[in-house]
Amino acid sequence: MLEARMPQGAILRKCIDAIKDLVTDGNFDCNDSGIALQAMDNSHVALVNLFLRASGFDPYRCDRNLTLGVNLGGFSKVLKCMGNDDVVTVKAEDDGDTVSLTFESKDGGRVSEFELKLVDIDSEHLGIPDTNYDAIVSMPASEFQRICRDLSVLGESVIIDVSKDGVKFSASGESGTGSITVKQGASVDKESEGTTINLNSAVQLTFSLKYLQNFSKATALADQVTLSLSADVPLLVEYTIGEVGYVRYYLAPKIGDEN
Amino acid sequence: MLEARMPQGAILRKCIDAIKDLVTDGNFDCNDSGIALQAMDNSHVALVNLFLRASGFDPYRCDRNLTLGVNLGGFSKVLKCMGNDDVVTVKAEDDGDTVSLTFESKDGGRVSEFELKLVDIDSEHLGIPDTNYDAIVSMPASEFQRICRDLSVLGESVIIDVSKDGVKFSASGESGTGSITVKQGASVDKESEGTTINLNSAVQLTFSLKYLQNFSKATALADQVTLSLSADVPLLVEYTIGEVGYVRYYLAPKIGDEN
DNA sequence: ACAAGGTTAT
DNA sequence: ATAACCTTGT
Numbered sequence: 001m002l003e004a005r006m007p008q009g010a011i012l013r014k015c016i017d018a019i020k021d022l023v024t025d026g027n028f029d030c031n032d033s034g035i036a037l038q039a040m041d042n043s044h045v046a047l048v049n050l051f052l053r054a055s056g057f058d059p060y061r062c063d064r065n066l067t068l069g070v071n072l073g074g075f076s077k078v079l080k081c082m083g084n085d086d087v088v089t090v091k092a093e094d095d096g097d098t099v100s101l102t103f104e105s106k107d108g109g110r111v112s113e114f115e116l117k118l119v120d121i122d123s124e125h126l127g128i129p130d131t132n133y134d135a136i137v138s139m140p141a142s143e144f145q146r147i148c149r150d151l152s153v154l155g156e157s158v159i160i161d162v163s164k165d166g167v168k169f170s171a172s173g174e175s176g177t178g179s180i181t182v183k184q185g186a187s188v189d190k191e192s193e194g195t196t197i198n199l200n201s202a203v204q205l206t207f208s209l210k211y212l213q214n215f216s217k218a219t220a221l222a223d224q225v226t227l228s229l230s231a232d233v234p235l236l237v238e239y240t241i242g243e244v245g246y247v248r249y250y251l252a253p254k255i256g257d258e259n
Numbered sequence: 260m261l262e263a264r265m266p267q268g269a270i271l272r273k274c275i276d277a278i279k280d281l282v283t284d285g286n287f288d289c290n291d292s293g294i295a296l297q298a299m300d301n302s303h304v305a306l307v308n309l310f311l312r313a314s315g316f317d318p319y320r321c322d323r324n325l326t327l328g329v330n331l332g333g334f335s336k337v338l339k340c341m342g343n344d345d346v347v348t349v350k351a352e353d354d355g356d357t358v359s360l361t362f363e364s365k366d367g368g369r370v371s372e373f374e375l376k377l378v379d380i381d382s383e384h385l386g387i388p389d390t391n392y393d394a395i396v397s398m399p400a401s402e403f404q405r406i407c408r409d410l411s412v413l414g415e416s417v418i419i420d421v422s423k424d425g426v427k428f429s430a431s432g433e434s435g436t437g438s439i440t441v442k443q444g445a446s447v448d449k450e451s452e453g454t455t456i457n458l459n460s461a462v463q464l465t466f467s468l469k470y471l472q473n474f475s476k477a478t479a480l481a482d483q484v485t486l487s488l489s490a491d492v493p494l495l496v497e498y499t500i501g502e503v504g505y506v507r508y509y510l511a512p513k514i515g516d517e518n
Numbered sequence: 519a520c521a522a523g524g525t526t527a528t
Numbered sequence: 529a530t531a532a533c534c535t536t537g538t
Contacts, residue, residue, distance in 0.1 A: 074434035081409035081437060084519085098435065109454075110402075112409075114437035276522090339523095343537080401538095404521085476522090479538065 002030045002066050002092045004057040009088030009103065011221070011244060012052075013079040018218035018239070018247055019048050020072040025121045028068040030092075034060075034245065039123060046211050047126065047234070047250040056244030068092055068099050069121040078114045086112075128250070133228040133236070135162040136198040139182055141225040141239060143195075145216035147180050152209040154178050157254055161204045162197060162229060171209065193223070203229045205253040212237070215249040261289045261325050261351045263316040268347030268362065270480070270503060271311075272338040277477035277498070277506055278307050279331040284380050287327040289351075293319075293504065298382060305470050306385065306493070306509040315503030327351055327358050328380040337373045345371075387509070392487040392495070394421040395457040398441060400484040400498065402454075404475035406439050411468040413437050416513055420463045421456060421488060430468065452482070462488045464512040471496070474508040 006012055019026070022041040026048075029036045034053040041048060054060040078101055082088060086103040096118070103112040147169050151158050155173030162168075170179035184197045215237045219225070222239040229235055234250040241247065265271055278285070281300040285307075288295045293313040299306055313319040341347060341362040348361040355377070362371040406428050410417050414432030421427075429438035443456045474496045478484070481498040488494055493509040500506065 071434060077412040078435065078437065080412065081439070109442050110439060111442075112437065112439040114413075114435055116435040117433075401520085408521090478521090 001061075001063060001094050002068075002090065003059070003061045004030075004035065004054075004091075005059055005087065005089040006057050007087050009082055009086045010084055011056075011241060012088055012090075013076075013082060014218075014220045015050055015052070015241070015247060016072060016076045016079055018221060019050060020076045021217065022046060022048050022214050022249075023072055025069065025071050025119055027121050027123050028070060030062050030066040030068065032062050035090075038125060040126075041211075041214075045208070045251070046214075047128070049128070049248040049250070050245070051248075052241075052245040053243070056241075064094055066092060066094065069119045070099065070116060071119055074116055078116055081112060081114065083110070092118075131228070131230060131233055131236075132200070133233075134199070134201045134203045134230040135228070137162060137167050137195065137227040137229075138197075138224050139167070139195040139227070140193055141216070141219040141222050143182065144225045144227075145213075145219045147182075148209055148212045148216055150180065151178060152213055156209060157206050158209050158212065159204060159206050160227070160229065160235075161202075162199060163202045164199060165197070167195070167197065167227075203231055205229055205231065205235065206255075207235055207251055207253055211249075211251050215251070218247045218249075221247060260320075260322060260353050261327075261349065262318070262320045263289075263294065263313075263350075264318055264346065264348040265316050266346050268341055268345045269343055270315075270500060271347050271349075272335075272341060273477075273479045274309055274311070274500070274506060275331060275335045275338055277480060278309060279335045280476065281305060281307050281473050281508075282331055284328065284330050284378055286380050286382050287329060289321050289325040289327065291321050297384060299385075300470075300473075304467070304511070305474075306387070308387070308507040308509070309504070310507075311500075311504040312502070315500075323353055325351060325353065328378045329358065329375060330378055333375055337375055340371060340373065342369070351377075390487070390489060390492055390495075391459070392492075393458070393460045393462045393489040394487070396421060396426050396454065396486045396488075397456075397483050398426070398454040398486070399452055400475070400478040400481050402441065403484045403486075404472075404478045406441075407468055407471045407475055409439065410437060411472060415468060416465050417468050417471065418463060418465050419486070419488065419494075420461075421458060422461045423456070423458060426454070426456065426486075462490055464488055464490065464494065465514075466494055466510055466512055470508075470510050474510070477506045477508075480506060 023039040026037045026039040037050040082103045089102040092099045098115045101114045151171035155171040159170045166181050166183045168181045182195050218239040221241050226238045234252045237249040239247045282298040285296045285298040294311045296309040345362040351358045357374045360373045410430035414430040418429045425440050425442045427440045477498040480500050485497045493511045496508040498506045
């Protein structure tokens with residue numbers, strides 16, 4: 001059986017909010033190292049990979065490997081019933097057909113119990129090859145979100161252009177064109193507010209803004225986002241959730257002039 | 260004639276907002292003790308009872324008993340034209356076909372006058388028997404509202420289960436089941452923030468969440484809500500408006516397995 | 519920070 | 529017609 005208690009339950013809610021618009025149903029693979037979910041998005045264009053380390057829970061217990069197929073819309077609805085500071089406990093029997101969620105207010109005055117029906121999901125578990133990326137950009141997650149939102153006014157696609165001292169995001173459409181350039185090390189007033197670029201070779205790739213906007217739903221989980229790019233390889237957009245785990249999104253670049 | 264001046268006019272607006280979604284037209288019965296409205300909701304399932312004491316107005320004058328039939332949607336629209344801190348004066352002639360509303364800003368710098376057409380409403384004035392309830396629960400109004408909203412994502416009905424040391428609200432539906440238990444005396448950090456249970460005998464009754472959510476529109480009027488329950492008797496949901504009066508809602512329990 | 523209402527975009 | 533967003537009040 002699985003029994004995992006997360007003192008900052010809100011993290012779990014934010015994780016599900018960060019992926020539920022991309023993936024309607026997903027398998028949570030639970031083992032002694034933690035809880036992982038990997039799924040293609042509904043239109044099989046992007047890949048989502050969530051991982052929550054066992055050490056992010058207290059306590060964490062998972063005797064046997066378990067796969068919990070969950071409708072993420074329903075999961076999200078249940079998590080909306082949680083108080084903001086609640087402690088969340090996830091439990092599942094080895095052969096049950098439900099997963100149980102318990103929310104407890106910090107003072108213990110309120111206890112909420114929910115049971116979510118499990119669903120069968122046949123998911124191909126794609127291997128993700130380790131890649132040595134040409135360019136790795138870390139920037140404030142909120143800035144990335146803003147850029148995607150702003151450029152989506154202009155067009156469907158964004159060209160991400162990473163060179164030595166900056167990342168340039170540009171889009172164009174009917175009404176005009178625009179670009180936003182973030183310079184390396186800009187606005188390093190506080191830690192984790194700057195932009196750093198790790199470059200092996202300059203890259204210029206085009207991506208769907210709609211997907212990037214969806215990825216940036218994870219902004220609530222992390223101060224920084226990391227974009228890893230290589231020519232002809234899916235972009236990796238990663239949000240690190242403190243010591244607890246991460247959400248990673250993969251998105252293939254648009255090729256040629258398919259707009 | 261009626262002439263009733265309410266220094267905190269916003270209370271009147273909140274009262275109407277708290278009932279206008281349930282009742283489209285209602286009779287305001289005015290006499291020297293105050294202003295009362297009693298009406299079945301549009302689908303004749305719930306009963307709404309609003310009372311504003313004469314002492315809640317200053318001054319209050321009502322020479323002869325008057326019944327003012329009002330379309331509450333229109334009333335609400337007019338009240339939306341009021342400033343948040345305005346003083347409201349309600350006036351009606353004995354044989355008029357309108358009611359007049361005056362809004363004055365505290366500093367007297369702005370005076371607004373509205374006239375609302377009266378409508379004829381034939382309303383059966385149901386007697387409400389005094390009941391000795393099996394269980395009386397007082398809890399924070401906002402918490403009750405939150406519980407109704409949360410559980411409504413799961414299903415149409417809520418089972419309210421009152422026992423010695425807690426109230427359990429539970430619901431179930433397609434995607435799963437859930438329950439929220441509030442313990443007696445929990446979180447009594449401040450006055451009027453705790454939950455108290457007055458129990459003669461344990462009760463378990465089922466109600467429509469849609470109606471309870473509608474009742475909880477009165478949350479703006481009071482810190483606490485009181486739920487009074489007895490087997491096979493309508494639930495009473497009461498919001499006390501300071502010294503001014505109250506809004507009471509009555510809702511029959513669902514019986515058997517009608518879901 | 520939450521909930522309600524209105525407005526707008528799909 | 530519905531959903532998402534934005535704004536306002538609690």
